[in-house]
Amino acid sequence: MTSYLEPTQTNLLVAAAILVVLLVLGVWGFGRLSRSAIGVKLRRSLSLAVKSLWLHKLRAFLSVLGIIIGTSAVISLMAFGEGSMQDALDDIKRQGATNLIVRSVKPPDDSATAQRSYVTTYGLTRRDLERFETFGDSVLRIVPLRVFPTEARFLERLVNARVIGTTPEYADVQKFQLAGGRFLIESDNKELLNVCVLGSEAADKLFPFEEPLGRSVQMRGFDFTVIGVIQERMPTGGSGGSQAAEEFNNDIYIPLETSVARFGEIISIRSSGARMNERVQFNQVTITVSDIDKVRPVGDAIKSILEMEHGTKKDWAVTIPLDRLEEAERAKTRFTNLLVLIASISLVVGGIGIMNIMLATVTERTREIGIRRALGAKQKDITLQFLVEAVVQTTIGGLCGVILGLGMVYVVPIVWGWVASNPLPAKVHVPAIFLSLFVSVGVGVLFGWYPARRAARLDPIEALRHD
């Protein structure tokens, strides 16, 4: 439907190439046209327009300033908007469009029980997991994970890490890239090995000077041997409220069975100074289905299973990234429509500016119009002259606006980088460039029409008498 380009040098070259091709085609077409009678007139009007605009360079520039600003705003805002949107979409896609995420949620009405019983029990169980496995072929993999907020230690260095007990397939789900070593394998789980894989940030903090592979990290009193380090990767944003942001770089992965064996079923969490103990078998289960069409049926099936198993206790939640993807895409469409609206407003404002100047020009050049009429110019010749003048102005304005807008797409993120900590993503929206050029021409025709007609309808005798 739409195409996106990263603001890279190659794409700038592509855009430039497209423009050059259009220009060559335009000149060629114009050459063909100029052999016909209407072409002669058009070319003459064009050179007339350029001449008279050149005579009032500053005024012409000021009058198209509205168009320039409007167009450049459209191009750059569109690029930043698309960039941010694309960022969010990529984020959701990283979670996997064929994934279903089932999480354990602490029931809100359980806080009183928690105080009484000291240990809160809720969430997904092994039994649930076994039920999920009955889906058969439509489910590719089921990846459970347990999360322990834990201090990890190497020598005197401490890191507040998120220790995640999981299965080897988690690497596939999250599409991890290893910087060194390997991820967990099946035998680590079976043999309950004390091994761990570090996120890039955890690795940097724990081993700023040493090679982490093969060294031991202490967590909750156990020593874990580092077998792999994961490359730095983009965190997923905490979009949609129900899902917390995931900062993968500070994670430490250990085999699921090892986590059960060493740390037990109880996960203790310190929150607001108080220590809370929770009995959770799995914090999250990620289910990958074989086909994108099966996401919803499987999701519904999971919901009905969980409703059956857990009854009224609403201690689970199913997140379907695909839903959010579609929602985000709808939001993007709305956003684009809004930008188009803003763009049309700014271009209308620019057009009114053009009309204003053109009316002034017509008044100022009344005598010239009279002279031309006396020497044989028809009404349509005068119309054409002033219309072409307006269109030339807005077209040049549109071109300047596109160039300025593209410049802003490249420069603003750099300046943004000096001030803000997070980057400003930008994606040049190529159709927007051509659309705004097209609209600029249209604005010239629309708002140049009335002044041009007014010039043409002047009474030649009156016009000749005008000072």
Next chain:
Amino acid sequence: MAAIVRVADLVKNYHMGTQTVHVLKELNLSFEEGDFVALMGPSGSGKSTLLNILGCLDKPSSGSYFLGDTNVAKMSDDQLSEVRSTYLGFIFQSYNLLPQYTVVENIELPLLYQGIKLDDTTRDRCIKLAEMVGLAERLDHRPLQLSGGQQQRVAIARSLVNDPQLILGDEPTGNLDTKTSIEIMQMLRGLNQSGKTIIMVTHENDIAEWARRVVRLRDGRVESDTRNDTRGTVAV
């Protein structure tokens, strides 16, 4: 000689509020090909209105105007533009050159609206005309760099570029001093002698004496219509 211009029962009324001003009252006139006519009369006599109608810039309220064999009184705006472009040349009191154009470009201007291709041939023709009116050295000058007389000579060259059947002058010497006026009138007489039909409005007797025929208007009617026999004996 054949009548190149013939107006019959020409009436022009202007409506000013509730009042109707009768500027031309059933005027009947004809001018022959190759004639040199001076239209005279006090202000309000209708001479300018007549010139505007003859120049196809204005339409009569009623009556007919034959330019050659065609009645142009009922023509549309576009058709009138075409007539001006093809058959008429204009010389104005205030020269009416375009200040942003050079001498040659100003001379070329009427050709712009003839739908013909402007090339070296047309350019050469403009240059020749400029040379004819004695501006060979000033082809690339702009009007503001020229004296009044020179500007009017550019205007004369411009009025000739479309090889018109009829040249209309609206007080062509009105803004010029005596010496320059004489130069311009000599030029017009030269054109007339080479066969051009010229009709000009003037209110100066010594300018009118250059013409072959003087038509005086008063209150929208012809007051007198005389032929100059003293033509060529005007003191220089």
